[in-house]
Amino acid sequence: MDDVDSEALADAAYGIFEILLNKELLARGVPLFARVEGGIDFEEDFRAIFAAFEQDYPPLAAALLARFGSQDAIYDMLKRGEGVTPSRTTQMYWIVEDNPSAGEVDVTGEQVGKWLIFSDAADVDALWQKVRDATVAGDLGISSKVSTARPNPDSRDDRKVIYVYTKDWSDEADVMRVRERLRALGVTGRIGYKRNIETFAGEYAVRGKKVTYYSV
Numbered sequence: 591m592d593d594v595d596s597e598a599l600a601d602a603a604y605g606i607f608e609i610l611l612n613k614e615l616l617a618r619g620v621p622l623f624a625r626v627e628g629g630i631d632f633e634e635d636f637r638a639i640f641a642a643f644e645q646d647y648p649p650l651a652a653a654l655l656a657r658f659g660s661q662d663a664i665y666d667m668l669k670r671g672e673g674v675t676p677s678r679t680t681q682m683y684w685i686v687e688d689n690p691s692a693g694e695v696d697v698t699g700e701q702v703g704k705w706l707i708f709s710d711a712a713d714v715d716a717l718w719q720k721v722r723d724a725t726v727a728g729d730l731g732i733s734s735k736v737s738t739a740r741p742n743p744d745s746r747d748d749r750k751v752i753y754v755y756t757k758d759w760s761d762e763a764d765v766m767r768v769r770e771r772l773r774a775l776g777v778t779g780r781i782g783y784k785r786n787i788e789t790f791a792g793e794y795a796v797r798g799k800k801v802t803y804y805s806v
Contacts, residue, residue: 608673608682689728701757705768707772730771736750754772780805
């Protein structure tokens, strides 16, 4: 039981730390993905952010150090693409990127829905980069996220999925605007749009049952 509890604590600790890290790096002018993909050294910022995390959440910082061994190991993992590149992310089930111009993003609202894009694992890194950059630029919806290399017990096959959220499923013009932007990014095959209403009701695709609200 102690081993299970320590692993669960380390998982929670990493999730909280990554959220804080992304927020603080963005506040300092350059987001994590831009630093990693641009080969920009951010060790000084990383250590300052970790020190603040350690001061505010000593048990969580201790759990991270127990799992990874040192701050150096965590930093090296981030530089290799943890939390940035889907195929290199093993600590989190999802990578999330919000549209900064959307204000306070709440993807759990009942009016929210999302386009679902399924991708072979070999292609998801390049596709995610396009979707992420378009999201940050304000060209898509309010937020996007992608599944990662961490084995997910909820996955039905080996494909990866990208969600592209829009703020209001009833705003068909906006929903279809986002669909056209996805076409321009290379997502030309038919994809489905699912409302949060169906997701919250636990409705998932099975043979003979449609759960997507739009499909184009």
